[in-house]
Amino acid sequence: MASATATKKMREEATCSICLELMTEPMSIHCGHSFCRRCIEGILENPQGTSSLRKPQCPLCRTPFQRESLRSIKQLENLIQTVKEIDSERLCEKHGEQLRLFCEDDGQLICLCCEHSPQHRGHSTALVEDVYPGYKEKLQEIVTKLKGEQDLCDSLKMFRKKEIAQWKENIELRRQEIQSEFRNLHNFLNEKERAYLWRLEKEKEQMLRRLQEGEASLVKQSSELESLILKSEKKCQESAQNFLQGVKGQLKRLSDVELKLPEAVSLTPETACNVSELYFDLKKMLKTYQVSVTLDPRTIHCDLILSEDRRHVTCGKPQEKHLSYKRYHTFPCVLGCERFASGRHYFEVDVGAGSEWALGVCLGNVQRFWDHVPEPQSGFWAIRLCQKNYYMALTSPPTSLTLRERPLLVGVFLDFEAGHVSFYNMNTGSHIFTFPRASFSGTLRPYFQVNHCSLFLPPPLESF
Structure with missing residues (x-):
């Protein structure tokens, strides 16, 4: 020196x-x-x-x-x-000499005079240039570990953002599901709908709060990790004396750094609307509008067989029937005798285990002798079961229906003035589909298409 x-x-x-x-x-x-x-x-x-x-x-x-x-x-x-x-160069504050040694026991830089002082006598010492590479390598290993923690933190942040987006999407899907269930249950069910949606909103807020707290924690930890990494990398650029000053304590502090993982959460909303619990109220409402429907033999296709009480229709061998413009000739269809020109009306159809059928209402003057497309533009408001349990509403184009359970008893509700035709699975008391609002221009009649199955119209007193 x-x-x-x-x-x-x-x-x-x-x-x-x-x-x-x-x-x-x-x-x-x-x-x-x-x-x-x-x-x-x-x-x-x-x-x-x-x-x-x-x-x-x-x-x-x-x-x-x-x-x-x-x-x-x-x-x-x-x-x-x-x-x-x-x-x-750092000098010994006590002796004014160059700090050329590193005391392993005390983790500090010392000079040659300090090595022989009582304070450091017997301690393990080494030249700065000898211990510097080892400690620098250890710090760099920790920096690598911290970078890995930061990468994990960033991945978790992105995953949490996706969870939040997925949670919001699931909430929205559940909201639509609940609203769909309640939309056609009229005034006396509105309070229940608002209660379910309120509970769902509260659940959404609570879970979002938990998710966002987890996200905020990850953001904070990411910032802290970045700061530690920058400080550690900066220290690695210092001279050997500056680097080793306090390095052991710093290594211990950095080694103890661990990423606090956010709590795992379920993204399935707990709030759910079990409409089957409201089944009794739904039946009570519909009961007030129920009408007795029988089938009109003058409209029946020649491949269909009608029972004596005109409530049961099934497929059979072609039969000789007199030609008439009132009769269906192309499709195996039949109309109900009843005509609806105003008011609210409800009837039920027992579809049993049938594999192909269509039912609903149609205008009384629809084309029956030639081919027709059963859709609202042609005067039809109906749903259909196709092969392989595929249900659809006969809109234009058709609307695919996803049903939780196979309906055996289908309810049809007509609100003439409101322009609504709705369908219900009466086994579960759940809503199936409601056609968009229409302006009916004439008399409506019950409509049935029977393909490889049979349909039965229960009398009102036997349907409850």
């Missing part, structure tokens, strides 16, 4: 007499004095001499000089770098 006197002399040699700082890009002039490049060029640009020609002069000896005499001094530049390195 250079003595304090030698260091002082080197600093004096390396100090610019103009700015009084260590020289930057030292330059000499022909008189032998040296200055910073920016300082001596400032003299050239603004000469302060007293002669009429105002030639630039050396600030120390007043010897005139010209720009051509400027020369860079590489040796002096190296000396300045050495002085800077000496300035950056």
